[in-house]
Amino acid sequence: MSAAITVNNLSKKYGTLEALKGISFEVQSGEIFGFLGPNGAGKTTTVNILTGILRPNGGSATILGHDVTKDSYQAKERIGVVHEVSNVYPEYSAYNNLMFSAVLYSVPRKIARERVDYLLDIFFLRDKKYAKARKISQGMKRKLAIAMALIHQPQVLFLDEPTTGVDIATVFTIREIIKELNSRGVTIFLTTHNINEASIICHRVAIINKGEIIAIDTPENLRKAAKRVQSVEVEFDVPPAKEAEILEYLPSASKASKRGDKLILTTDDPHRLMEEILEYSRKTGCVITHFNTPGPSFEDVFIELTGIKPKSLSAMDVSRDG
Amino acid sequence: MSDKNSSMEKLRKEFRRAIAIAVKDLRIYCLKPPVILFGVVFPFFLFISFYIGKRGPIASSIPGLVGISLFFTSSNIAPAGMPFERMTKTFARYLCAPLSFSWVVFGKTIAGFVFGSLLAILPLIVGLVAFATRITSVTTLVFTVLVSAMCFSSLGTLVATVPTEVPGNVMTVLNFIRLPLLFISGIFIPLNEMPLWARALSSASPLTFANDLLKSSLGLSHHYPLWLDFAAVAGFGLAFYAIAVLLFKVSTSAS
Numbered sequence: 001m002s003a004a005i006t007v008n009n010l011s012k013k014y015g016t017l018e019a020l021k022g023i024s025f026e027v028q029s030g031e032i033f034g035f036l037g038p039n040g041a042g043k044t045t046t047v048n049i050l051t052g053i054l055r056p057n058g059g060s061a062t063i064l065g066h067d068v069t070k071d072s073y074q075a076k077e078r079i080g081v082v083h084e085v086s087n088v089y090p091e092y093s094a095y096n097n098l099m100f101s102a103v104l105y106s107v108p109r110k111i112a113r114e115r116v117d118y119l120l121d122i123f124f125l126r127d128k129k130y131a132k133a134r135k136i137s138q139g140m141k142r143k144l145a146i147a148m149a150l151i152h153q154p155q156v157l158f159l160d161e162p163t164t165g166v167d168i169a170t171v172f173t174i175r176e177i178i179k180e181l182n183s184r185g186v187t188i189f190l191t192t193h194n195i196n197e198a199s200i201i202c203h204r205v206a207i208i209n210k211g212e213i214i215a216i217d218t219p220e221n222l223r224k225a226a227k228r229v230q231s232v233e234v235e236f237d238v239p240p241a242k243e244a245e246i247l248e249y250l251p252s253a254s255k256a257s258k259r260g261d262k263l264i265l266t267t268d269d270p271h272r273l274m275e276e277i278l279e280y281s282r283k284t285g286c287v288i289t290h291f292n293t294p295g296p297s298f299e300d301v302f303i304e305l306t307g308i309k310p311k312s313l314s315a316m317d318v319s320r321d322g
Numbered sequence: 323m324s325d326k327n328s329s330m331e332k333l334r335k336e337f338r339r340a341i342a343i344a345v346k347d348l349r350i351y352c353l354k355p356p357v358i359l360f361g362v363v364f365p366f367f368l369f370i371s372f373y374i375g376k377r378g379p380i381a382s383s384i385p386g387l388v389g390i391s392l393f394f395t396s397s398n399i400a401p402a403g404m405p406f407e408r409m410t411k412t413f414a415r416y417l418c419a420p421l422s423f424s425w426v427v428f429g430k431t432i433a434g435f436v437f438g439s440l441l442a443i444l445p446l447i448v449g450l451v452a453f454a455t456r457i458t459s460v461t462t463l464v465f466t467v468l469v470s471a472m473c474f475s476s477l478g479t480l481v482a483t484v485p486t487e488v489p490g491n492v493m494t495v496l497n498f499i500r501l502p503l504l505f506i507s508g509i510f511i512p513l514n515e516m517p518l519w520a521r522a523l524s525s526a527s528p529l530t531f532a533n534d535l536l537k538s539s540l541g542l543s544h545h546y547p548l549w550l551d552f553a554a555v556a557g558f559g560l561a562f563y564a565i566a567v568l569l570f571k572v573s574t575s576a577s
């Protein structure tokens with residue numbers, strides 16, 4: 001295996017803000033590489049530098065052996081880019097959007113027409129072929145933007161949070177297509193703030209926070225860590241005086257903290273914990289007024305993986321499917 | 323040898339990609355309200371209010387009308403499109419596509435050039451059909467229209483570098499530059515009726531020289547030698563273009 005992407009001590013500043021503090025990693029050819037981090041971590045900045053939209057302040061990067069700042073032309077012909085926002089031309093139909101992409105990457109007209117039909121089919125957009133992009137749904141726009149990045153059959157595909165802000169059916173279609181492309185040899189660089197997404201489709205995942213890569217790990221380890229730190233939210237009509245007190249009744253909970261009147265419990269076995277909570281309720285007569293299992297928090301997974309207590313982490317979406 | 327071939331191939335590909343950008347811009351933006359309003363309607367009324375009724379035969383005012391039309395239509399496409407492309411982030415597509423930024427600027431400029439050249443035919447036809455305008459030199463006329471449209475379109479591309487997502491902002495800047503250039507040009511007051519200081523000032527506007535060329539090719543008396551007019555319009559155009567490329571490079575690498 002050879003490296004499709006190499007990143008060496010890359011840094012970027014916006015004014016005084018250090019958006020990237022010298023990050024390094026490699027992505028192998030044929031890999032689905034996840035770039036996981038909360039909002040503002042530096043994911044989009046990284047993608048923009050690698051795809052030639054931004055210039056770094058320091059460090060270097062190559063794609064398919066070509067330096068992204070000095071000799072980007074060769075690389076640009078072979079990469080596909082799906083931006084964070086679905087940047088389609090609203091005045092153009094799906095067909096015209098795709099054909100424009102095709103000429104921008106020198107795909108011959110006849111071949112382009114065939115690929116347009118194929119892509120519209122796999123994204124379930126056939127009946128929107130001549131609809132103005134302004135008039136189609138968010139999910140369809142995202143799929144159209146992805147199709148536009150595929151028209152020249154790139155060797156490396158960059159996707160910046162492709163499943164954020166779209167409906168669940170679209171999320172599944174997008175994930176299926178990512179896997180399918182990868183099985184045909186396309187290297188995938190995928191950013192996400194969703195731990196679950198990173199762990200189900202990526203071969204390796206880099207965790208980035210505040211412009212620094214904290215860990216690069218396998219999704220198995222990510223999943224295991226996430227499993228150990230699942231959280232359960234519970235609220236009683238009479239809140240317990242101290243969190244430590246209730247922990248005596250709940251041996252399956254490893255940690256308890258308060259958020260408003262709600263109690264947040266960390267556990268590796270939510271099912272057992274639920275039974276213990278019911279038992280507690282019966283014994284003490286406290287009535288359960290709220291119960292929820294929101295999944296692991298990014299902070300908990302992070303601590304579990306690295307053993308470091310971060311100074312502060314931005315909020316991160318950890319819902320199971322979104 | 324193969325190196326030379328591949329760099330020719332690259333050049334050819336980049337050229338065609340730039341033309342694709344021009345075609346797309348023309349198709350999408352030529353009917354946008356700011357283009358119709360500030361590029362077609364506004365200069366027409368401006369012309370009517372300042373010129374007609376002031377002097378004798380209308381035929382003598384046709385070069386001025388063609389000049390104003392060229393000036394406003396050519397320079398309007400890029401400034402009308404660019405803020406939209408910043409807003410919808412479609413602008414980022416050019417930056418990650420395989421063509422250098424100078425080619426993107428070229429494509430944007432070609433769009434205004436084509437639009438302006440085509441729309442300049444309208445007042446010309448009106449003149450030919452209704453007001454007995456005579457074309458005395460087709461060659462001069464064709465070259466004048468082409469070179470001037472390229473020059474004015476480059477001015478539009480230059481203004482389009484203003485980093486905003488609001489089309490209105492760019493239009494304001496554009497008219498802030500265009501109107502003075504129009505008023506100091508020899509369109510409303512012929513150059514030979516101007517005092518010396520005004521004539522000197524008029525050299526700061528490319529429209530002065532474009533108008534002089536149009537007058538000459540439509541059988542009216544002109545002020546400067548043709549070679550000087552052509553050199554001036556081309557010179558202004560090259561300067562606008564070079565500054566546009568420079569400003570785009572600065573604004574995209576700074577962000």
Ligand SMILES: Nc1ncnc2c1ncn2[C@@H]1O[C@H](COP(=O)(O)OP(=O)(O)O)[C@@H](O)[C@H]1O
Nearest residue numbers: 014019037038039040041042043044045046577
């Ligand atoms: N154009 C910009 N100007 C100033 N700050 C920016 C700009 N783009 C991003 N930032 C800041 O840089 C940091 C990283 O942003 P970004 O790469 O967009 O993060 P992510 O994609 O992971 O959410 C954030 O703090 C963000 O506010």
Ligand SMILES: [Mg+2]
Nearest residue numbers: 043044045084
């Ligand atoms: Mg982002």
